[in-house]
Amino acid sequence: MDLKIFDRMESEVRGYVRSFPVVFKKARGSILVDEASKEYIDFFSGAGTLNYGHNNPILKDSLIDYLSTDGVVHGLDMATSAKKFFLETVDRVLFKPRDWNYTLQFTGPTGTNAVEAALKIARQVKGRQNIISFTHGFHGVSGGSLAVTANAKFRNAAGVALANTTFMPFDGYLGPDINTMAYLERMLDDPSSGLDHPAAVIVETVQGEGGVNVATQRWLKELQKLCRKHDMLLIVDDIQVGCGRTGNFFSFECAGIEPDIITLSKSLSGFGLPMSLVLMKPELDIWKPGEHSGTFRGNNLAFVTASQALNSYWADDSFAGETARKERIVRDWLENLVHSYPMAGLSVRGRGLIQGLVTPADDDLANQFARRCFEHGVVIETSGANDEVLKLLPALTIEDELLERGLGVIERSVAEVLAEKGVRARVLKFGGQAR
Numbered sequence: 294m295d296l297k298i299f300d301r302m303e304s305e306v307r308g309y310v311r312s313f314p315v316v317f318k319k320a321r322g323s324i325l326v327d328e329a330s331k332e333y334i335d336f337f338s339g340a341g342t343l344n345y346g347h348n349n350p351i352l353k354d355s356l357i358d359y360l361s362t363d364g365v366v367h368g369l370d371m372a373t374s375a376k377k378f379f380l381e382t383v384d385r386v387l388f389k390p391r392d393w394n395y396t397l398q399f400t401g402p403t404g405t406n407a408v409e410a411a412l413k414i415a416r417q418v419k420g421r422q423n424i425i426s427f428t429h430g431f432h433g434v435s436g437g438s439l440a441v442t443a444n445a446k447f448r449n450a451a452g453v454a455l456a457n458t459t460f461m462p463f464d465g466y467l468g469p470d471i472n473t474m475a476y477l478e479r480m481l482d483d484p485s486s487g488l489d490h491p492a493a494v495i496v497e498t499v500q501g502e503g504g505v506n507v508a509t510q511r512w513l514k515e516l517q518k519l520c521r522k523h524d525m526l527l528i529v530d531d532i533q534v535g536c537g538r539t540g541n542f543f544s545f546e547c548a549g550i551e552p553d554i555i556t557l558s559k560s561l562s563g564f565g566l567p568m569s570l571v572l573m574k575p576e577l578d579i580w581k582p583g584e585h586s587g588t589f590r591g592n593n594l595a596f597v598t599a600s601q602a603l604n605s606y607w608a609d610d611s612f613a614g615e616t617a618r619k620e621r622i623v624r625d626w627l628e629n630l631v632h633s634y635p636m637a638g639l640s641v642r643g644r645g646l647i648q649g650l651v652t653p654a655d656d657d658l659a660n661q662f663a664r665r666c667f668e669h670g671v672v673i674e675t676s677g678a679n680d681e682v683l684k685l686l687p688a689l690t691i692e693d694e695l696l697e698r699g700l701g702v703i704e705r706s707v708a709e710v711l712a713e714k715g716v717r718a719r720v721l722k723f724g725g726q727a728r
């Protein structure tokens with residue numbers, strides 16, 4: 294396929310086009326179509342931006358209706374009917390059933406801008422500079438967010454010191470026998486640990502970019518307890534694993550915690566339209582008017598589809614139940630794969646419909662799996678410090694038939710790559726071959 298114009302005109306910074314070197318023309322649901330009319334099953338979902346699939350017809354209809362009546366498209370942060378309906382919908386669908394009270398801050402439309410706002414307000418409220426973040430955490434690539442992002446590739450690109458943060462080991466970072474929360478507690482309790490009293494802690498409940506590392510519910514509960522004890526705000530960055538990715542709308546709900554600040558973006562609009570949001574406890578809202586500004590805080594098209602998504606999928610918990618059902622299908626398939634190749638050193642981790650097939654670090658295996666999957670028509674990415682995790686991120690709305698077809702392609706691709714390395718399956722697959 295002709296990618297010459299991209300090579301000639303676009304900066305070297307381009308990324309995903311290298312992993313998926315075709316020109317995509319159309320997309321619907323979980324199917325992407327390239328210019329040669331080849332179809333791909335999407336197991337990447339725009340890094341978690343398309344939880345309801347591409348061009349979701351329910352969301353698309355609401356958008357077309359809105360445009361056809363000349364609804365306001367760009368509104369800075371002026372009041373519009375679309376924004377009013379979004380606020381009413383959030384209150385009715387998300388807050389009332391949970392008996393929650395959060396103030397909404399609309400930021401610039403990228404996730405990193407919501408993180409910037411969250412960090413700023415936390416520092417203002419507490420009058421302290423330091424923020425605790427975690428190993429393998431990812432929070433965006435603008436200055437403040439980058440300072441709490443762990444990955445050296447992104448950090449080195451900044452060209453300046455990234456300061457006022459302290460990294461602590463995420464759950465499981467030091468192996469299964471070490472409770473990293475006890476370490477954090479010791480550091481906070483000891484006035485001579487060298488840790489400057491933090492204003493806040495920022496955490497992902499499942500580290501999406503960092504390798505599908507899952508924090509246990511107990512660890513999250515203890516983190517909240519430590520935050521309260523040491524007068525630090527708890528910020529949950531739910532940009533990638535919120536909006537239903539792990540089952541419930543918010544990824545931390547099952548842990549029974551209530552963060553002081555929540556950041557949302559990626560799948561919030563539901564349609565892939567840019568939109569970001571900070572939720573904060575009302576007493577934290579000490580912003581002065583216009584203090585954190587932005588031209589694109591009022592993407593009304595995103596408000597329309599976001600409202601529609603909340604109304605269509607989150608009015609009750611049946612959608613979360615469907616995700617849990619699909620999680621079991623994916624988990625079962627991946628565990629079967631792991632058991633089939635005991636010599637390959639594979640394992641599985643994840644929660645909801647973010648699942649990782651973990652390969653031994655440093656042998657490029659996950660990247661080879663991903664490339665082979667793409668050749669066989671599945672769009673899938675890797676994550677983790679050494680790209681060692683094949684990250685499965687299908688749309689939550691994916692049909693069972695496509696889900697299983699995609700899983701079949703992954704199984705076949707893993708089998709092929711391993712066979713080329715001389716690693717054989719332990720047992721014959723049912724029917725003797727990949728499904």
Ligand SMILES: *Cc1c(COP(=O)(O)O)cnc(C)c1O
Pocket residue numbers: 402403404405406408431432433434497501502530531532533534558559
């Ligand atoms: C993607 C992501 C961000 C950054 O969002 P952008 O829109 O790329 O700026 C921040 N935090 C998490 C957890 C993310 O996955």
